[in-house]
Amino acid sequence: MxxxxxxxxxxxxxxxxxxxxxxxxxxxxxxxxxxxxxxxxxxxxxxxxxxxxxxxxxxxxxxxxxxxxxxxxxxxxxxxxxxxxxxxxxxxxxxxxxxxxxxxxxxxxxxxxxxxxxxxxxxYINPITAWILCTDVLGLHAEDVVIVNACGSSIGRIFAQLSSIIGFSLIAITRNDVHTKDLLALGASHVVDGSQTEAKQAILELTNGQRADAAIDCVGGLEGAALLRCVRPGGTLISMGLLSGISVNIAKHALGTGVHVRLFHLRNWMQTVTADRWQETFRRVISLIEREQLKxxxxxxxxxxxxxxxxxxxxxxxxxxxxxxxxx
The missing domain is CATH 3.90.180.10 (Medium-chain alcohol dehydrogenases, catalytic domain)
Structure with missing residues (x-):
């Protein structure tokens, strides 16, 4: 054949x-x-x-x-x-x-x-992207508060588990309440149903008005740009996905907010790493799966x-x- x-x-x-x-x-x-x-x-x-x-x-x-x-x-x-x-x-x-x-x-x-x-x-795509963002790009620690939108997705569930493994607090934003129970069980600290609650107000309440240290945008468009209002000045917004199919200049929206905007594409990281580093990154993620820390x-x-x-x-x-x- x-x-x-x-x-x-x-x-x-x-x-x-x-x-x-x-x-x-x-x-x-x-x-x-x-x-x-x-x-x-x-x-x-x-x-x-x-x-x-x-x-x-x-x-x-x-x-x-x-x-x-x-x-x-x-x-x-x-x-x-x-x-x-x-x-x-x-x-x-x-x-x-x-x-x-x-x-x-x-x-x-x-x-x-x-x-x-x-x-x-x-x-490959979801575990490695999530691991690199949490460890290399953001360097998250136990005291950090991070927002991830579209968090009912495959990669959102990985971020929830990594929040438990690394120790940072995850505020998961979803489009409905279907995934709330699962995300909390996987490690998310809070889940915000975006269909019922305005994200900025929910984040302010959950952080006592301080807002998050970082946000990871998987959606793009105006929904992604809206996350800027949920991040404290000096914090970071990572633009890594385009689930909406709509491209918006988030850096332009960030002017005057004090929020740092960074684009992340896995292919760009790939171009900077050696073969040894590439293999080691996969070994670390695979070890988490074998130990059943990451599902x-x-x-x-x-x-x-x-x-x-x-x-x-x-x-x-x-x-x-x-x-x-x-x-x-």
């Missing part, structure tokens, strides 16, 4: 522009591996580029998918043949929504047997990756809690 991939040749709604296509496998260059994919989780970050939010860095045609897990089936020149058969995350290579992914061996992450595919395919999302449904359209429709109906996984 000829290898296949999901591709899009123009920007638009994923259900309209994604196509299943055959592809020829390229020859492996020195330092590369070929991985037969087994499972891939669907994240908002997979869908946003398809809609054209980042046209300047999304070459067409393109294969979606930032993360997933598979088995090394071929090793190129200068790569040890002992890697064959190893289960890995083939990162920083091709999009994962295909049968086989070519990736640089030095950035591939070995997956221990203790972590099953459904969790392994979630190990990833349960799986709501599995779809074959050829049924990506149906899977995306299931994601966007938001009819239940849990990850949608594309299998092979």
């Amino acid at each position: 000829h290898p296949t991939a999901i591709r899009y040749h123009r920007f638009g709604e994923p259900t309209e522009v994604l196509r299943i296509e055959s592809r020829d496998l390229p020859n492996l260059n020195a330092g590369e591996i070929r991985v037969r994919m087994k499972a891939r989780s669907i994240n908002p970050s997979d869908l946003i580029p398809i809609r054209g939010a980042y046209p300047h860095r999304t070459p067409l045609p393109s294969i979606p998918g930032y993360e997933g897990v598979g088995i090394i089936e071929e090793a190129g020149p200068a790569v040890s043949q002992s890697l064959l058969g190893q289960r890995v995350l083939p990162l920083r290579g091709e999009g994962t929504w295909q049968d086989f992914v070519t990736a640089p061996a030095q950035w591939a992450i070995a997956v221990p047997d203790s972590i099953e595919d459904d969790h392994a395919c979630q190990l 990833l999302m349960t799986i709501r449904e599995h779809y074959h990756f050829h049924d990506a359209i149906k899977a995306i429709q299931a994601v966007e109906t938001r009819s239940g809690v849990g990850k949608i996984v594309l299998t092979s």
Whole structure:
């Protein structure tokens, strides 16, 4: 059977522009591996580029998918043949929504047997982003108060758990009360239902008028800019997501507030780290998962990756809690 991939040749709604296509496998260059994919989780970050939010860095045609897990089936020149058969995350290579992914061996992450595919395919985007933001970027400590919006999301649940692990206080903002009980159980100090309460007033009450030390915006748009009013002067707002699909110049909104605005994209961090640092970061996160201090999302449904359209429709109906996984 000829290898296949999901591709899009123009920007638009994923259900309209994604196509299943055959592809020829390229020859492996020195330092590369070929991985037969087994499972891939669907994240908002997979869908946003398809809609054209980042046209300047999304070459067409393109294969979606930032993360997933598979088995090394071929090793190129200068790569040890002992890697064959190893289960890995083939990162920083091709999009994962295909049968086989070519990736640089030095950035591939070995997956221990203790972590099953459904969790392994979630190990990258959300856990690493949340860990880097809390430790490297914000350097959070026990006395810090942090706000995260859209906190019922997969990454929001990770921030809640990290608040318990690291010790900072998390005020989780959600769009309804569906996730309140879970977020409090995971470690959030408070949950604000944005559909019922104005965020600024709630934050002022919860912090005795002091406001938060930092905020992490996963939404963008005016909703993200509104977080500026919830952060104390000298505090920091991290803009890291665009769930709204609306880009707003938050730095402009921040003028006169005394709040520092920083943009965070995982790809920028990736470009600054050595392979050793990259591997060590994953080892630390994986160790938290193996010790059951950090739990990833349960799986709501599995779809074959050829049924990506149906899977995306299931994601966007938001009819239940849990990850949608594309299998092979």
